[in-house]
Amino acid sequence: MVRSKRIAAQVAGMEEPIKKRLKRDEEGTNEDLETLQRSLLDQCLCLMPESVLIKPFQGIKVLRQEDTRGYSTSYIADWNRDRTLLFVSSVQLLCEVAIKQNARGLVCSRIGDVCDALVRNEHGLVDHLIELSGHSDRFVCFSAGRALSAFFLASRAHVDPRWLDRLTDNALSTNNPQKMSFSLEVIKRVVEWKDCEEHPLEERSGDDRPPASCHVLSVSDPDSLDSSQIKCLCIKALEAKWPSVVSRFDRLLQNESTAVTFLGLWEAIISVKANLSVVDTKPFYAYLDRFVMLLHSRVSPIIWKHLLDLFNEVLCYGSTLALQDLLAEEPCSLAHLVVRSVKDSRLLDALPYRGGSGSFGGGYGDGDRPLLQKVVLLVLKSVAVTVKETRCESSSDSSLGSENEDEDEDMAVIERSIHEVLRQLDNCVKTLLPFHPETPVAQWVVQLFADQDDALVEGMVCCLDVSVGLLQRPNSSAELRRALSPALSFAQFLRTVSHDPDVLLDLLVSNETCFLLYLLRLLKYVRRNWIEFVSSCSGELDDIMSVFIRLRLAIDRLVARALFPYNINPVLRLLEKCEQMYEGNAG
Structure with missing residues (x-):
């Protein structure tokens, strides 16, 4: 008994110096990180000793306790909140400064050296940042995701595909929506990144350039300025897991923020602004049909909006589809489904215009105008794509000797279907907004989108193309011609x-x-x-x-x-x- 107490006292006596040493080490590392951040804000690390630069990243693993075998280690997830945030924000700042300097072609040599060491993942940084996806503090999780996406963008073509596999596996390894949201958000930020997005006013400022004393290296490699490689790597890593991610969406609806992140990533991948190849994005056009079926009264207005944004991005009419001679199968299938859902399933009746009631009801008053704008634009695009596809197919058939009567009959069938869709759309808008009953679609479209230049012009293009493509036949509907009159639209x-x-x-x-x-x-x-x-x-x-x-x-x-x-x-x-x-x- 006496011997046990003596051993316990000896162990306690050993632990106290270790705790003090760990505390000093932690304080020293924090000071180094603060110095690193101040230097990064000055765009130069040349005045920082190399040992001070390396120490914070070696400190990812820190001494925790000593036993007969030596020292065990503790990881970032074991640190306190302030220290973790200080470290993670330093990684993010380092990578973002490196990216900006690289875009300008002049990089502080010491910043480049530190980034190279991180890219080689000498300290296991990627795994540690991914580990923080399950952190109990949401802000720590968010900050780690920002740091990881900045790290990938700074690494560009040098990213190890295994890191991305680890990231995508993290989204599917558990039913933790926070971890899934973390992984999807990291990929989303990479996909949405725009090279050379610097504002012109920033170029005139000398405050964010390295000082004259900095040892600057000139970067002339064009590949170092191109983020398309890391984007493609992210997309390829996600592609194999995409069916599993999609299959979990019903469960994601129980966590709205994760569902929004998923839909935002999907939209970003498909967006023409991402500048990804058709081959890379084609697998992500699958499963769209089942998501149209989610546009019902039990789904919240926020999910409605993000679904509509996704569908509107697929039907990028003004920027892409209107210019193509032959339309791809995927947008045409989506357009057909939307047209059928409006015409036969009364999709517009489920529009949660007034806070998710499930029906837009009668009367006027405050409502979700942006939601209405998104659904109107989707219907107009779907109609325009359907008409354009029919005309393209008719032209192709005509070249093979088809009779004009058959073509005219096909267009008449399409016209009746489009007329019913636009009638329901017109009724929906006039039930919700105080337009005069006789106001034609072509006119209220301009009034509805008056606060959004891009949607306004695209809506007018859709009305014009449907009018020209569908209603120039001798037997076309006079009522529909007036409803889509290009003259009335332009005059408004x-x-x-x-x-x-x-x-x-x-x-x-x-x-x-x-x-x-x-x-x-x-x-x-x-x-x-x-x-x-x-x-x-x-x-x-x-x-x-x-x-x-x-x-x-x-x-x-x-x-x-x-x-x-x-x-x-x-x-x-x-x-x-x-x-x-x-x-x-x-x-």
């Missing part, structure tokens, strides 16, 4: 922008909308259907042509000074032709 648009040609010029110069596509197709329609256009303008022809003429003069001035960013001559020729017809009509 000009009223919205106060007949200011500078607004049209800004939209033409900007790459944020598909206004060039819209204007070209509108002017072609006007040229080919001048009499119909004039009769549909309802006394506003002079105002419309005044805008056209002033726009042409403004473009002429820019072209004369070589200031227009692309070849605008096709638009100029069409404006001149419309002006000639107007002068002939006036005479």
Whole structure:
């Protein structure tokens, strides 16, 4: 008994110096990390001793207790919250500074050395950051995810595929929604990354450049500026696990934030802005049909919005599909399903416009206008894609000798279906918003999207293309022709922008909308259907042509000074032709 007490006292006496040593070591590491962060904010690590630079990362494993065999170790997950956040934020800052300097072509040599050591994963950093995905503190988990995505982007082509397998396995190894959300969010940030997104004003600032005393290395390797390789690696790692991830979505709905992360990642992968190849993204077009079925009254408005964003990204009409001669099977299948769901399953009745009641009901008042905008745009895109696909197939059949009567009959069937879909859409919008009962779709579309340039222009392109593609036949519906009248749509648009040609010029110069596509197709329609256009303008022809003429003069001035960013001559020729017809009509 006495001997046991003596041994216990000896052990206690040994533990106390170790605890003190660990505390000193922890305080020293924290000081090193704080010094590292201050130096990184100055864009240079040249003045920091190499031993000080390496120590914080070697400190991922720290002494915890001593026994007869030596020292055991403790990991990041065992640290206190403040120390963990300090370390993780330092990793993120280091990688982000390296990325920014690399994009400019001038990198602090010491920053480059430290990043290279991290990329070699000498300290097992990746596993430690992934381990934090299950941390009890949500902010620690969030910060670790930010650091890991920055690490992957800094590593680019040098990322070990096994790290990504570890990350995707982490999402599926348990039913922990926090771990799944962590992994999906890391990949999402990588996929959404845009190279060279620096704001022009930042380039003029000297505050975020290395000081004159810094030993700077020039980076000339173009591959070092391209994030497409790491994006592809992430997509490939996720592709094999995608069916399993999708199969868990029903359970994810019980955790809304994880479901939102999943849908956001899916949208980011499919988005044309991600600049991923068709081959890489094709596997992620599977399973869309089962998600359309989730648009019902039991699903929250937030999930509705993210589902609609996903579907609208698949049907990227103004930026991609409207320009293609032959449409892919996946967007066409989605468009057909949406059309059928509106026409036969009354999808619009389930729209949770007023806080998830499951029915938009009657009367007016405050409601979820952005949700309504998203569903209207989806229906318009689905209709436009369906019409375009039918015309493409008819043209292909005609080249093989099909009869025009068969083509006209096919278009008549499509027209009846589209007419019913647009009737239900019109009824839905007018039930929710105080539009006059006689306001045609082409007009209220402009009013509905007046606060969103990109959606507004895409909606007008859809209405125009459906009108031109479906309703130019002799027996087409006069009611539907008026509902989608390109003249009424454009007249309302000009009223919205106060007949200011500078607004049209800004939209033409900007790459944020598909206004060039819209204007070209509108002017072609006007040229080919001048009499119909004039009769549909309802006394506003002079105002419309005044805008056209002033726009042409403004473009002429820019072209004369070589200031227009692309070849605008096709638009100029069409404006001149419309002006000639107007002068002939006036005479």
